[in-house]
Structure formats: structure tokens, C-alpha cells
Amino acid sequence: MLTQRTNRLYLRQVGYSIMTILLASCSMLQKAKDRLPPGLAYLKQAPAGRDIV
Numbered sequence: 001m002l003t004q005r006t007n008r009l010y011l012r013q014v015g016y017s018i019m020t021i022l023l024a025s026c027s028m029l030q031k032a033k034d035r036l037p038p039g040l041a042y043l044k045q046a047p048a049g050r051d052i053v
Helices: 004-027 038-045
Strands: none
Touching: none
16 A cells, blocks of 8 residues: 555656646747738848838
8 A cells, every 4th residue: 555655656746747847848949930920021021122211
């Protein structure tokens, strides 16, 4: 009975550790920086125009 309790505690600690690692890795994923609304993406790729003064 004592070994079952010890095994449960060990498995719980391992489970919490794995869950923490997974959550930390998901939060570290980098998002695409190039995601702009369609109009701004088009303007950013358009050739430079001339300034009207």
C-alpha cells in the first residue's frame, strides 16, 4: 500500500513536470511578424513613390 502511494506521488510529480514543460514551450513559440492586414502588406511591398511637397 505504501508503494502504491509512493508511485502515485511520483507519477503526479512527473505529470506536473511534463505539463509545465509543454505549457512553457507553447508560450515560447514565435509568431509571424509579417502578418499585416492586406492593405498594409500591399503598401509595404509597393515601390517607393515620390513625395509631393
